[in-house]
Amino acid sequence: MNLNSFKYFVNEGVKSFLKNGLMSIASVITIMLCLIMFGIYVLFAANLNYVARQVEENYEIQVFIKDGTSSSRTAQLADILIAIPNVNKVVFVSKKEALDSWKAQFGENSEILEGLELDNPLRDSYKITVDSLSLVDETVSKINEIEEIANIKNNKDTIEKLISVTSVVKTVSFWIMVVFALVSIFIISNAIRITIFARRREVNIMKFIGATDWFISLPFMIEGIIIGIIGALFSVAVLSQVYIRFLNLVGDVFTGSISLYTFGAVAGILTASLAGMGTVIGALGSLISLRRHLHV
Amino acid sequence: MIFFNNITKKYENGTVALDNVSFFVDKGEFVFIVGSSGAGKSTITKLILCEEKPTSGSVLINGINVGGLKQKEMPYYRRQLGMVFQDFRLLPNKSVYDNIAFAMQVRGASTKEIRRSVPNVLSMVGLSSKARVRPNQLSGGEQQRVSLARAMVNNPPVLIADEPTGNLDPSTAYDIMRLLEDINKKGTTVLAVTHARDIVNKMKKRVIEIDNGSIIRDEVGGYSNES
């Protein structure tokens, strides 16, 4: 295809898009709604992965040491713990430190903890991070063998539950998105079919003048792609507003070690994937109806 | 060259438009096809363009068996034909200029070629001033001339014209026929369907006369006196 033909195709596609005013608007809105769904899916899945990764990275086992263990033995335990396979890092938290951080969490109301310094009910502990979450069970049983360990705080089950729930949610939302994509393709193909029907005499004339099917089809395909891309741009605009608002809303929940993507971090991938999806839907929609209705 | 070999065309409703018609037009010839309305003249042009398929017999154009063409080959075959349609068949959403340019675009002509050729054929048919006008703003005769300009813009080896002067006043009609004669002199085979008795008589070309689906006369000279 040379540059002249390309200009011609784009020109014709744009003209037809503009000429079909209402139909084009309806198609753009449909595809926009579909792409918003798709965008929500992309944002959701990306953040889910992001959060799961952070949870995994921040995962730690806390092992509490029995009262009355000598400080030298306690110090020795660090070496024993680090020697256990899969243990990555060992950090000592004295009971005083534990109480201080507890107080810090209470903030202004910390006076209710007043007096606890004298008889600190908390225990010395080690915080352990691991190399691999999947080997945690063995690691924990090894740690349990140590005499001086009072108990182990391990929220692995909660994390696993979280991860399995997120994978279900991801699968479900993926299929919802697929259904929306199919609906959009159907609607676009219908819109293009109506265009072709309205222009069947024209298409016929083109054929008698010696235009190939490709030559006749490309403007229609470009029209579909224009619909797709405009739909994508609108959906990015809507999603950016929604997402920024959403981040403000949940900002308080995600503080500390776990956070969500900022809009800036996902803007690029979101725009690219929505524009790509819009192009595919638009082109596919028009191709389907061209294949079925071009031979007039 | 154009070769109709024992062509019979029966339409789906049972009308026999052509009944065992055979004729041969050599490369570079100029031939008029005449006959009363409903005689089967347009059917001949439709068979050449492969708009209709013969019920029996075969059509050969420049050595190509038209009936044997595949769907994919059809556009390339049709580009060898310049066709002036009785019903013009102009694209309604395109200007006169763009309608003619379109015939060049389909074969991938460059903008430069288009800019050179389109004004040229427009001036040949006397429509330079209407280049930017849409077909629906033109008279029947003007649309016919646009159709002719489009048919000749690619310098096709064969030009088929179905009633190219049907809507024109006698003097314009004569100019158009002269134009067809000029194109023919440059080597294009011309097949012109017409009613214009005076012009046919004046131009002294080969005339094939059709009546009720059969050739009743095929000779050089004028219109037959009786019809």
Ligand SMILES: Nc1ncnc2c1ncn2[C@@H]1O[C@H](COP(=O)(O)OP(=O)(O)O)[C@@H](O)[C@H]1O
């Ligand atoms: N598509 C068609 N279906 C049925 N009958 C047709 C069709 N086209 C033409 N005819 C009939 O075939 C005959 C020849 O038509 P046509 O070739 O158009 O004649 P002409 O061009 O000489 O006036 C006429 O009787 C006409 O009614």
Ligand SMILES: [Mg+2]
């Ligand atoms: Mg006719």
